[in-house]
Amino acid sequence: MLVKCLRNKGLPEPAHGLYYTEHTVFEVTVGETYPVYGISMFNRGLTLLLRDDTGKPNWQPIELFEVVDGRLPDGWKFATRDQGEAYTQAIFGYPRLVDDEGHEEALIEREPDAMRVFLDYVASAANDAPA
Incomplete structure (x- = not known):
């Protein structure tokens, strides 16, 4: 799945x-296309997991983007979450993101194991991308 920053x-x-104000500046570049590595319903809003301009995984509000390729990657999974209305209700993405409820938070906390899993997935997804 690819999105273009608007x-x-x-x-x-x-x-x-996600929680932000009208003054929030997101670390993405207008006009740039980003691969999506996960999708979540968070606090009843849709968010996308991508590697932003910092090079790190971050959840971004879908309102920043337009979908340019809506195909979901092979191997993605889906699960619902029972974390309450103000947290994650559902998640799509690579297996560890979906199967391990702690992985999502570990990514945001930049825990080494979670970052390694994410970066390994990013590398494998890049190798699987059509030329």
Whole structure:
């Protein structure tokens, strides 16, 4: 799945999804295309896991992007989460992201094992991408 960045700031404060204000500047570049490594329903809003301009995995609000290739990668999984209305309700993505409920938080905390798994997945996804 690929998305193209339409904006990186100026979103109104959401009623759902990630927490930000209209002054939040996101670490993505307008016009740039990004592979998506996960999709979650968080606080009843849709978020995308991508490797942003920092090179690290971060969840971004879908409102920043347009989908340019909506095909889901082979091997992706789906699960619901019982984390409450203000947290993750559902998640799509690579197996460890979906199967290990602690992996999502470990990525955000930049724990070495989670980062290794993510970067290994990014590398394998790049190798599997059509030329």
